Amino acid sequence: MSLAQDMATDAPPLATRVVVAPSRRRWTLLRRVLAQPKGAIGLILVVLYLLLAILGPMLAPQDAFRQNFAQTLRPPSAAHWFGTDQLGRDVFSRVLVGARATLGIGVGGVAVAFLIGVPLGILAAWRRGWVEALLMRAIDIMLSFPDIVFALAVVAILGANTQNVIIAVGVVAVPVFARTARAVTLSILAEPYIEGSAALGASPARIILRHVQPNIAGTLLTLSTLLFASTLLSASGLGFLGLGTQPPYPEWGTMLGESRSYIRSHPYLATFPGLFLAGSALAFNLLGEALRVIYDPTSRRTSRRAPLFAFLRRRSAKPPAGPLDADSADRNAVSVKALRMAFRTRDGLLDVVRGVDLAIRPGRTLALVGESGSGKSTLLRAIGTLANPQEVAITDGAIGIGGESALGLSAVALRELRRRKIGVVFQDAASALNPVLTIGAQLAEAVRAGCGLDDEAVRQRCIDLLKDVRIADPERRLAMYPHQFSGGMKQRIVIAIALAQDPQVLLADEPTSALDVTIQQQILVLLREIQETRGMAMLLVTHDLSLVSRFADDVAVMYAGRIVESGEVATVLERPLHPYALALRASAPGGAESRGQPLRSIPGEPPLVGEFPDGCAFRPRCPRNQGRPECAECEPEPRAIAGRQVACLFAEEGLS
Amino acid sequence: MFVLRRLGGALPTLFAVSLLVFLFVDLIPGDPAQILAGPSASNEEVASIRKFLGLDEPLPTRYGHFIRGIWDPSAATSFRTHRPVVVELAERLPNTLIVSIGGLLIGVALGTLAGIVSAMRPGGLADAAITVLTLAGISMPIYWLGLLCIWLFAVNLGWLPAAGASTPAHFVLPILVIATRPAAMFSRLVAASLTETMGKDYLDTARAKGLSETRVVLAHALRNSLVAAVSVAGVQFGGMLGGSVVTETVFGIPGVGRLLVDAVSRADYPIIQYTILMFAVFFVVINLVTDLLTQWLDPRTREQERPA
Numbered sequence: 004m005s006l007a008q009d010m011a012t013d014a015p016p017l018a019t020r021v022v023v024a025p026s027r028r029r030w031t032l033l034r035r036v037l038a039q040p041k042g043a044i045g046l047i048l049v050v051l052y053l054l055l056a057i058l059g060p061m062l063a064p065q066d067a068f069r070q071n072f073a074q075t076l077r078p079p080s081a082a083h084w085f086g087t088d089q090l091g092r093d094v095f096s097r098v099l100v101g102a103r104a105t106l107g108i109g110v111g112g113v114a115v116a117f118l119i120g121v122p123l124g125i126l127a128a129w130r131r132g133w134v135e136a137l138l139m140r141a142i143d144i145m146l147s148f149p150d151i152v153f154a155l156a157v158v159a160i161l162g163a164n165t166q167n168v169i170i171a172v173g174v175v176a177v178p179v180f181a182r183t184a185r186a187v188t189l190s191i192l193a194e195p196y197i198e199g200s201a202a203l204g205a206s207p208a209r210i211i212l213r214h215v216q217p218n219i220a221g222t223l224l225t226l227s228t229l230l231f232a233s234t235l236l237s238a239s240g241l242g243f244l245g246l247g248t249q250p251p252y253p254e255w256g257t258m259l260g261e262s263r264s265y266i267r268s269h270p271y272l273a274t275f276p277g278l279f280l281a282g283s284a285l286a287f288n289l290l291g292e293a294l295r296v297i298y299d300p301t302s303r304r305t306s307r308r309a310p311l312f313a314f315l316r317r318r319s320a321k322p323p324a325g326p327l328d329a330d331s332a333d334r335n336a337v338s339v340k341a342l343r344m345a346f347r348t349r350d351g352l353l354d355v356v357r358g359v360d361l362a363i364r365p366g367r368t369l370a371l372v373g374e375s376g377s378g379k380s381t382l383l384r385a386i387g388t389l390a391n392p393q394e395v396a397i398t399d400g401a402i403g404i405g406g407e408s409a410l411g412l413s414a415v416a417l418r419e420l421r422r423r424k425i426g427v428v429f430q431d432a433a434s435a436l437n438p439v440l441t442i443g444a445q446l447a448e449a450v451r452a453g454c455g456l457d458d459e460a461v462r463q464r465c466i467d468l469l470k471d472v473r474i475a476d477p478e479r480r481l482a483m484y485p486h487q488f489s490g491g492m493k494q495r496i497v498i499a500i501a502l503a504q505d506p507q508v509l510l511a512d513e514p515t516s517a518l519d520v521t522i523q524q525q526i527l528v529l530l531r532e533i534q535e536t537r538g539m540a541m542l543l544v545t546h547d548l549s550l551v552s553r554f555a556d557d558v559a560v561m562y563a564g565r566i567v568e569s570g571e572v573a574t575v576l577e578r579p580l581h582p583y584a585l586a587l588r589a590s591a592p593g594g595a596e597s598r599g600q601p602l603r604s605i606p607g608e609p610p611l612v613g614e615f616p617d618g619c620a621f622r623p624r625c626p627r628n629q630g631r632p633e634c635a636e637c638e639p640e641p642r643a644i645a646g647r648q649v650a651c652l653f654a655e656e657g658l659s
Numbered sequence: 660m661f662v663l664r665r666l667g668g669a670l671p672t673l674f675a676v677s678l679l680v681f682l683f684v685d686l687i688p689g690d691p692a693q694i695l696a697g698p699s700a701s702n703e704e705v706a707s708i709r710k711f712l713g714l715d716e717p718l719p720t721r722y723g724h725f726i727r728g729i730w731d732p733s734a735a736t737s738f739r740t741h742r743p744v745v746v747e748l749a750e751r752l753p754n755t756l757i758v759s760i761g762g763l764l765i766g767v768a769l770g771t772l773a774g775i776v777s778a779m780r781p782g783g784l785a786d787a788a789i790t791v792l793t794l795a796g797i798s799m800p801i802y803w804l805g806l807l808c809i810w811l812f813a814v815n816l817g818w819l820p821a822a823g824a825s826t827p828a829h830f831v832l833p834i835l836v837i838a839t840r841p842a843a844m845f846s847r848l849v850a851a852s853l854t855e856t857m858g859k860d861y862l863d864t865a866r867a868k869g870l871s872e873t874r875v876v877l878a879h880a881l882r883n884s885l886v887a888a889v890s891v892a893g894v895q896f897g898g899m900l901g902g903s904v905v906t907e908t909v910f911g912i913p914g915v916g917r918l919l920v921d922a923v924s925r926a927d928y929p930i931i932q933y934t935i936l937m938f939a940v941f942f943v944v945i946n947l948v949t950d951l952l953t954q955w956l957d958p959r960t961r962e963q964e965r966p967a
């Protein structure tokens with residue numbers, strides 16, 4: 004029951020789905036199935052098998068039942084393509100004739116399961132209460148038997164013949180349909196629009212026909228297809244055991260069972276029925292999987308993976324070039340030069356970071372500010388050497404950490420660099436800690452990496468680290484799991500892990516945006532203190548300009564993958580020269596209104612990655628642009644003006 | 660503690676299962692005694708079989724008798740061999756346990772390994788090969804696979820014996836054949852949940868510590884993805900076990916599955932009843948083990964004091 008049960012246990016699929024006209028939807032479905040290689044192959048095979056089941060007996064060249072004792076157990080030949088069996092019957096003809104019984108049992112079994120299971124499942128979801136409780140209990144009990152054992156029991160009660168095998172495999176599959184139908188119906192009934200129509204007085208039957216039926220159809224189609232494959236195998240398994248279709252009627256499983264005695268002397272007897280059986284199960288599994296990709300949103304995780312055989316067409320991005328010039332690299336803890344990064348997509352590379360220069364000196368905090376999608380988190384990951392090369396490519400430029408290049412390193416050198424020099428604090432502490440390991444284990448791992456401390460020393464160091472981030476009672480906390488801590492505590496632990504190897508650079512990616520306001524302040528104060536006492540360089544990524552003046556020394560404003568203005572916090576925030584930085588300050592609470600000006604939002608939308616306008620990317624939203632042709636001509640390069648770097652051709656206008 | 664409560668929760672199910680299995684004989688259309696005695700039997704013969712089956716006693720008495728048969732060898736005997744059912748089962752149980760548990764363990768191990776490989780390099784050569792093998796594994800009738808293995812390894816190459824259960828070598832092929840289904844299922848589950856886990860922040864936390872990628876995957880990603888894989892697979896382990904019934908027949912292993920198949924074709928009702936009951940109990944135990952495994956893997960499912 005393999006795949007099908009997998010699906011049933013995944014159950015609650017489908018959110019709201021747009022209902023299209025039935026006829027069009029059918030064609031769309033066919034197109035979507037054929038668009039997937041496995042769907043196309045599966046569908047073609049399934050159609051062939053169904054044709055075989057319908058036409059098989061007519062196509063058979065010889066009488067499948069005629070015995071010929073002069074011609075028993077002959078190998079394949081021109082007269083008997085698949086040879087003859089122990090009674091001299093033509094195996095080819097028997098395989099063709101047997102298609103109807105074999106596939107018929109599958110169809111019948113799935114039909115039985117569908118007709119009993121689906122109404123029960125919908126009924127349970129609709130009535131709830133004792134009906135549901137009873138059904139779920141019954142399903143539990145049925146699932147306590149391995150499926151083939153249950154089918155054997157049914158056959159033992161009813162007797163071995165084709166019809167009873169259909170009933171047996173059908174009954175075995177009822178729970179799968181009932182469970183899925185119940186789960187899907189429940190999730191649909193919980194949709195607000197259904198509650199709406201119930202409130203408007205629509206009758207239950209009408210709601211189920213109008214809303215539940217179209218939404219459940221796809222899931223059930225998928226389930227039926229997958230279940231068909233496993234039902235076919237179970238049914239033929241009974242045949243193989245001699246408890247299915249009875250001789251002389253041909254059925255592939257029964258034929259396999261008969262061939263067992265001749266496997267030593269006449270192995271080809273088992274070859275052809277087995278091949279046809281495996282092929283039909285494969286066909287329905289392929290088709291079922293293709294349908295599942297279409298109908299089951301939980302399988303998106305599978306479809307998000309790179310397509311099969313992608314390795315045949317994968318291109319490598321241009322390796323980043325350019326060593327760091329030694330003089331500036333030595334002084335800076337972080338130095339980024341002309342860095343360009345691009346997302347890998349199906350349509351090629353999409354620029355996300357477009358020529359960024361950045362430097363942080365030891366003992367300073369640089370705040371990187373910008374809207375969501377400006378590329379600031381991508382930049383931080385690249386500096387932390389954590390950019391996933393399968394998702395994003397560094398196409399040009401250089402990154403230096405503590406005077407060492409962070410690009411093009413071997414795996415060992417990269418680990419060494421991360422361990423000694425870089426600490427990272429992520430946005431969401433809840434997801435930055437491994438839920439299945441204790442805090443102690445996760446801290447110890449960071450402490451132990453690359454150094455030979457003994458257990459007691461490691462433990463002492465972990466306790467010290469927890470004290471550093473002001474966690475009370477550290478000895479006891481080590482044995483606890485992340486879910487036993489509050490959000491602020493988790494973030495403190497993440498910070499402790501980042502500090503474990505005394506890094507030179509601390510990278511904090513919106514470290515407080517998932518926390519309460521009061522906790523935010525505590526965490527930032529803590530980070531700032533630690534940074535100052537340890538003399539680290541810190542990169543603080545945030546979209547909240549009001550934090551910058553209190554917690555950073557320098558600021559860099561990022562827009563559409565470029566730094567548009569950077570300099571010391573006092574200089575830049577006092578009088579921003581780039582129109583975007585200006586607008587950002589005006590829109591930040593705590594900045595503008597204290598100067599007696601109204602809080603303003605920035606007009607327009609930030610551009611999407613890959614759709615940046617030519618020339619200055621801020622042009623469409625810029626109050627200073629006003630159709631000036633210069634702005635559209637080229638991307639303005641950063642220039643030094645009034646103690647900072649500004650990338651605006653008309654930056655001087657901000658000074659007046 | 661948890662084990663006890665969980666077992667307590669399984670008791671109603673077990674009771675219902677035993678009742679169902681007990682009523683099995685009554686579900687047979689017509690008179691079981693008449694069917695067993697055959698069409699030419701005299702009325703006295705039918706009556707004596709009825710008495711032997713205990714069919715003329717009231718239901719509760721018969722149920723009590725049935726339950727007693729679980730431990731009392733004299734309470735239930737096979738129609739055909741007239742030996743106690745318990746003895747028949749006990750003789751064959753070790754073979755079944757070796758084959759099914761061995762197949763399950765090897766399958767899960769292979770599947771996990773394949774899942775890791777395919778999730779590490781999605782779209783790579785290994786991933787493509789594993790995807791194809793997995794689909795084949797799910798679509799392959801294991802009785803055909805068994806026959807092919809006998810033909811190749813026993814008949815042609817002569818490496819392993821074809822049938823029987825007398826030496827350890829006899830168990831190699833059956834275990835490998837049974838392992839295909841769990842291996843295929845687990846490789847898909849692990850690959851899917853590992854792919855999902857690979858995007859988690861805590862892996863980047865681990866990488867930032869300076870751990871090797873292997874360690875990041877094995878110590879951090881794998882355990883988390885196994886949580887998901889095991890809880891989904893829990894329902895399917897039983898189905899995988901069902902494979903032993905067919906496999907024992909293919910390889911001629913005297914096991915419980917083979918006993919059941921023979922009993923069904925010979926209408927040996929007591930054997931059928933107790934064998935099915937045993938499989939059901941077996942299955943309940945496996946579900947329990949799955950639950951315990953999930954708890955061990957994922958501390959969030961353990962009951963503990965609330966957050967500090």
